[in-house]
Amino acid sequence: MIYVFTKKEAPLKTVFPKNACFIHSPLAEHSPGSEDITYYDVSGLTDAEIKKTLTQFKKVCVGTHWGIIDPKGAVKDAAALFFEGASDYLGQAILKDSGAIDLKHFKEALKWRKIMPAAQAEGEEEESKSSGETGFLKSGVKLPAAKSFAGWGKLTAGKVMPFYLLYCSLQGKTALDTRLEDKTLNTIHKRFMSLLNEYMKPGDGLLWMNTGRDCLFLFPPRAKSAEAAIKACLGMIVSAPQFVLETFGISIPANFIFAMHYGTVTYKPPGKTGTIVSDAVNSIFHLGAKKSEPGRLTISGELPDVSIPECLQDLFLPAGEYEGRKIWHTKKFNYAKPWY
Numbered sequence: 001m002i003y004v005f006t007k008k009e010a011p012l013k014t015v016f017p018k019n020a021c022f023i024h025s026p027l028a029e030h031s032p033g034s035e036d037i038t039y040y041d042v043s044g045l046t047d048a049e050i051k052k053t054l055t056q057f058k059k060v061c062v063g064t065h066w067g068i069i070d071p072k073g074a075v076k077d078a079a080a081l082f083f084e085g086a087s088d089y090l091g092q093a094i095l096k097d098s099g100a101i102d103l104k105h106f107k108e109a110l111k112w113r114k115i116m117p118a119a120q121a122e123g124e125e126e127e128s129k130s131s132g133e134t135g136f137l138k139s140g141v142k143l144p145a146a147k148s149f150a151g152w153g154k155l156t157a158g159k160v161m162p163f164y165l166l167y168c169s170l171q172g173k174t175a176l177d178t179r180l181e182d183k184t185l186n187t188i189h190k191r192f193m194s195l196l197n198e199y200m201k202p203g204d205g206l207l208w209m210n211t212g213r214d215c216l217f218l219f220p221p222r223a224k225s226a227e228a229a230i231k232a233c234l235g236m237i238v239s240a241p242q243f244v245l246e247t248f249g250i251s252i253p254a255n256f257i258f259a260m261h262y263g264t265v266t267y268k269p270p271g272k273t274g275t276i277v278s279d280a281v282n283s284i285f286h287l288g289a290k291k292s293e294p295g296r297l298t299i300s301g302e303l304p305d306v307s308i309p310e311c312l313q314d315l316f317l318p319a320g321e322y323e324g325r326k327i328w329h330t331k332k333f334n335y336a337k338p339w340y
Contacts, residue, residue: 001019001021001032001033001035001036001037002016002017002019002020002021002036002037002038002039002106003020003021003023003030003032003036003037003038003039004016004020004021004022004023004038004039004041004069005023005027005030005038005039005040005041006022006039006040006041006043006069007041007043007044008041008043009022011071012041012069014100015090015095015100015101016039016100016101017100017103017106027040027053027056027057027060028056028060030060030061031060032060032061032064032065032066033064034063034064035065035110036064036065037064037065037066037067037087037088037106037109037110038057038060038061038064038065038066038067039066039067039068039069039088039090040053040057040066040067040068040069041069041070041071042068042069042070042074042075043069043070043071043072043074045074047074047076050074050075054068054081054084058084058085065087065088065109065110066085066086066087066088067086067087067088067089067090067109068081068086068088068089068090069090069095070089070090070091070092071090071091071092071095072092073091073092075089075091077235078091078239079234079235079236079238079239080231080235082238083231083234083235087109087110088105088106088109093242093246111334136308136313136316136328137301137303137304137305137307137308138305139301139302139303139304139305140305141262141302141303141304141305142304142305143162143221143222143223143304143306144161144162144221146222148161148221149161149220149221149222152204152206155267156267157267157268157269157272158266158267158268159266159267160264160265160266160267161221161264161265161267162221162262162263162264162265163218163219163220163221163262163263163264163265163267163280164218164219164220164221164225164226164229164260164261164262164303164307165216165217165218165219165260165261165262165263165265165280165281165284166200166205166216166217166218166219166229166233166258166259166260166284167214167215167216167257167258167259167260167261167284167285167287167288167289167292168192168196168214168215168216168217168256168257168258168288169213169214169215169256169257169288169289170188170189170192170244170248170254170255170256170257171254171255171256171257171294172252172253172254172294173252173253173254176188176252176254177213179252180250180252184250185213186212187249188248188249188250189212189213191247191248191249192248193207193210193215195236195243195247196215196217199232199235199236200217200219200228200229200232202228202231202232203219203224203225203226203227203228203229203232204219204220204225204228205217205218205219205225205229205232206218206219206270207270208270208273209270209273210270214257214288214289216281216284216285217229218265218267221262221304223304223306223307223309226260226303226304226307226308227307227308227309227312229260230260230297230308230312231312233256233258233260233297234297234312234315234330236256236258237255237256237258237295237296237297237330237333238333240254240255240256240295241253254294255294255295256294256295257288257292257293257294257296258288258292258296258297258298259284259287259288259291259292259297259298259299259300260284260297260298260299260300260303261280261283261284261287261299261300261302261303262280262300262302262303262304262307263278263279263280263281263283263284263302264278264280265278265280265281266278283300283323283325284300286322286323287300287322287323287327291322291327292329293329295332295333296329296330296332297329297330298319298327298328298329298330299316299327299328299329300325300326300327301325301326301327301328302325315330315331316328316329316330316331317329317330317331
């Protein structure tokens with residue numbers, strides 16, 4: 001059964017199937033079954049109200065499927081909803097025509113939570129088991145004291161210290177530069193950099209190197225910065241089709257490549273890095289450009305033990321070794337329609 005909580009029932013009756021049940025009773029009285037999916041319309045709510053409602057909504061729907069209806073785009077980070085347990089998100093793009101949504105969409109939403117965060121494709125669980133590897137990271141690498149990093153504005157050129165390094169690029173099924181003109185590629189890359197800068201803010205990420213086709217971010221040597229960077233990467237991967245079509249303006253299937261490493265570098269300000277001789281810099285570019293896959297975040301086994309919070313560890317699978325280091329990558333995401 002599909003349940004819908006909304007104050008404006010009429011517009012949504014043309015969107016949902018005829019057998020959908022529109023509820024007017026208090027949310028606390030709702031008791032959905034394991035095969036039901038419940039939607040909540042957040043139209044007209046402030047950020048604080050959305051946060052409060054979402055907390056209550058998740059408690060009521062615990063162990064069942066749920067989704068958010070957001071006709072006005074009030075939710076700032078729709079991708080984050082899926083990491084909180086959502087099975088579906090009906091935003092402006094899907095609701096703008098006010099036409100009936102294909103029943104197949106709701107069936108896919110019900111499948112989603114059964115797939116995530118379990119293995120995203122058949123065989124990935126077997127990959128984890130057959131690898132013979134147990135445990136996670138256990139690098140023995142420790143983070144420095146918090147006071148060792150006072151902020152980017154106070155960091156002087158020539159300072160030698162450890163950082164998290166994040167490699168970022170956009171890749172199609174075939175190389176984008178073989179299908180698109182240089183002018184188009186340059187426009188896409190600028191939009192990509194703008195998107196990355198926005199998503200990496202919560203982790204205090206600094207765009208350090210930009211080759212014009214891929215780039216490298218530095219993050220402070222703090223666990224919370226690594227966690228924020230990882231969540232940003234996952235959020236972008238989940239929303240890849242939307243970003244590629246709407247933000248970059250291209251119809252060629254493509255996805256993001258992310259790779260994270262940790263190591264010591266000699267700091268120089270962005271734009272003045274020149275040629276830096278560093279094992280950490282070489283390693284991250286090799287890992288990102290030569291080993292990592294589109295639609296995944298790959299991490300080096302040299303990340304400090306506290307880098308990946310326990311709540312995210314199930315998303316990673318062992319991927320063998322590369323250049324003498326163990327590596328892990330995230331499970332593949334399934335999209336509502338075939339994409340990459």
